[in-house]
Amino acid sequence: RKEVEQDPGPFNVPEGATVAFNCTYSNSASQSFFWYRQDCRKEPKLLMSVYSSGNEDGRFTAQLNRASQYISLLIRDSKLSDSATYLCAVTGGNKLTFGGGTRVLVKP
């Protein structure tokens, strides 16, 4: 089993709609959680950290469920520019472990 798993998608989303997807992790001792965004042929960039109480940044909401060992990302009012691959990342020891990414395609 992979340490961090994501549905690869793609999630085809009409512009203006809401999309949500999860990321599961296997190490119950993981301390910190992040969502990164990666555009095609570009490097990953931090989108947001995920806190135990959940957090919101504009149209983006991230939540953590420690009991079930998953984190989620919800995007409201999707824009065409939200089309990207969303990578979840989990700390374990000294390193950040990434999932395989969820591809989101927002269409007009």
Next chain:
Amino acid sequence: DTGVSQDPRHKITKRGQNVTFRCDPISEHNRLYWYRQTLGQGPEFLTYFQNEAQLEKSRLLSDRFSAERPKGSFSTLEIQRTEQGDSAMYLCASSFGTPETEKLFFGSGTQLSVL
């Protein structure tokens, strides 16, 4: 430009040749990571430095791979006797702080193609 820089951006080499990549992290960052990414996959951890000390290496990293970070500044990743399976994007990232709170800043990567 004060971001993470990597050189070269692209490298094409023949199987069996040695290649070396360079990464210059953000100057105040004490942690430096190397990741490898293939198409459709997430970044895979290769190795990690805190200052000049290499603290962890992935089991993915065979003895053909070696990384250094002299003086805790820039880092190099060398692959000896390249194989076609080494073809990938090699990403460098830097951060400052503890693993629990740090946020990684990635360079644009070096795309390696082994023919």
